[in-house]
Amino acid sequence: MEYISTRGKVGKIGFIDAFMMGLADDGGLLVPSEIPQISAETLKAWQELSYQELVLEIFSYYTNNEIPEADLKAMVEASYSTFRDPEVTPVRRLHDGLYLLELFHGPTFAFKDIALQFMGQFYSYVAAKQGKKIHILGATSGDTGASAIEGVRGKDGIKICILHPNGKVSKVQELQMTTVKEDNVLNLSVEGNFDDCQRMIKELFADLDYKSSNHLAAINSINFVRIMAQTVYYFYAYFQVAKANGGDVGKVNFSVPTGNFGDIFAGYLAKRMGLPVGKLILATNENNILERFIQEGVYMPGDFRATYSPSMDIQVASNFERYLYYVLGEDAEGIERLMAQFKAEGEISISEDALRKVQSEFAAHGVLGQECLDTIADYQTKYGYLLDPHSACGIAAVQQCADEGEISISLATAHPAKFDEAIRLCGIEQSFPNEISSLFDKPQSQILVDGKLEDIVAQLDQFYNA
Structure with a gap:
């Protein structure tokens, strides 16, 4: 397996080089030169594996044996040893035909832990093996920052700086980032929104x-290793639901709350690898650029809106280019033209034929604020299950997009304690896990900066040279 850029100007490179490159040097995104195909016999054999064993099996298709087996196993075991559930990503049955994939049992109570705990181990491994200094730079709409910081805090040879939009993440998300007292951690609170933070990150990598x-080094989902690691739980969830239904369920829908297209692209990759996936249901909120693309074939950012599901308050989805590359026939020159057009004109439109292909693979629903809150209240009342607002968007999208008789797995991307502002609006009082309630007594450390690239660079220069 080798890695190439969606824009065609990065030659075939190895796994560790792709990991360290993050954003491709030509401004595109790195993808595998070919998508591995998993046979039905292999899928059946994988049903009996633990989560950690499944990680190692799937990773083996992507790592080119560049990491000794014992080293990779040690990193995987360390990555998931801190999770509060022995299954890592357990599946809960909500009612007939609907299952919830709980992705919030890691140290920061969000799905980002699943990939970023491994990436933290991997960066530390590369820094030690190659004697490299690594400066991780990322942007967050809330969850990535806390998980990335947790993955590398205090590690030798690594510094991490995270940009988050000032006042546009939940209080718990902010505290999880800014109460970490480590010399190798810098939090920049940026005036603007997540898209502003992400744009500046991409400019610096370019x-x-x-x-x-x-x-x-990149920690955001522009790094293919993030996608690869998230692909695993689609397989694992499918196997758990299959076993709960006698071993054979045919195709299963996945509903994915998404703003940056990374998590749902991992599901698309799993489907391309051979997992029997029916619909990939894209759940978004009022920032519904992706819903419009799937329904109309037009990708055009609108006005930014703050919502009850702030981790999805994103207009420009950084992983969207990866999907465009595949849906438009892996035409790197065409992708380069389209992305240049998008930069100049702020809009991409695809052909009717391409749109039909998109709609054969995806459904989408933009969940408005009240619908999100109503879903939280409804599932608490009917099923005694408290959803966070992002997970509620996933459930609401299933209800709109799945057909009767189909089996659907909806991704629960965060613990509700991270978004108590929305939960309280539903008239629900929740108790916080100790790890979260203790954050409110800790001092914070963050620097407020204007949303200008030169201000970010000045802070980085001071941090890197300290």
């Missing part, structure tokens, strides 16, 4: 001289 001289 400046190859700056990227090289400052040893930049």
Whole structure:
């Protein structure tokens, strides 16, 4: 397995080089040169594996044997040893035909832990093996930052800086990032929204001289290893539901709350690998650029809106280019033209034929604020299950997009304690886990900066040279 850019100007590179490159040097996103195909016999054999064993099996198709088996196993075991459930990503049955994949049992109570705990181990491994200085730079709409910081806090050879939009993440998300007292952690609270943070991150990675001289490494889902790690729980969830239904369920829908298209692209990759996936249901909120694309074939950012599901308050989805690459026939030159057009004009439109292909693979529903709150209240009343607002969007999308008689797995991407602001609006009082309630007594450390690239660079220069 080798890795290439969606824009065609990065030659075939190895797994560790792809991991360290993050954003492709030509501004595109790295993808495998071919998608591995998993046979039905192999899928059946995988049903009996533990989560950690399944990680190792799936990773083996992507890592090119560049990491000794014992080292990879040690990293995987360390990554998931901190999870509060022995299954790592357990599946709960809510009612007939609907299951919930709980992805919030990691140290920061969000699905980002599943990939980022491994990436933290991997960055530490590379830093030690290659004697490299690594400066991780990322943007967050809330959950990525806390999980990334948790993955590398205090680790030798690594510094991490996370940009988050000031006042546009939940209080718990902010506290999880800013109460970490480590010399290798810098939190920048940026005036603007997540798209502003993400744009500046991409600009810094696109400046190859700056990227090289400052040893930049990517933690956002522009890094393919994030996608690869998230692919695992689609397989694991399918196997758990199959076993609960006698071993053979045919195709299963997955409903995915998403703003940056990373988590649902992992589901698309799993489907392309051979997992029997029916619909991939894209659940979004009022920032519904992706819903419009799936329904109309037009990708055009609108006005930013703050919602009850802030981790999805994103207009420009950084992983969307990966899907475009595949749906448009892996035409790297065409993708480069389209992305240049998008940069110049702010809009992409695809052909009717391409749109039909999109709609054969995806359904979508943009969940408005009251619908989100109503879903939280409804499931608490009927089933005694408290959903966070992002997970509620996933459930609401299933109710709109799945047909009667189909089996659907909806992704629960965060613990409700992280979004108590929305939960209280539903008239529900919840008790916080100790790990979260203790955050409110800790001092915070963050620097407020204007949403200008030169201000970010000034802070980074000071941090890297300290």
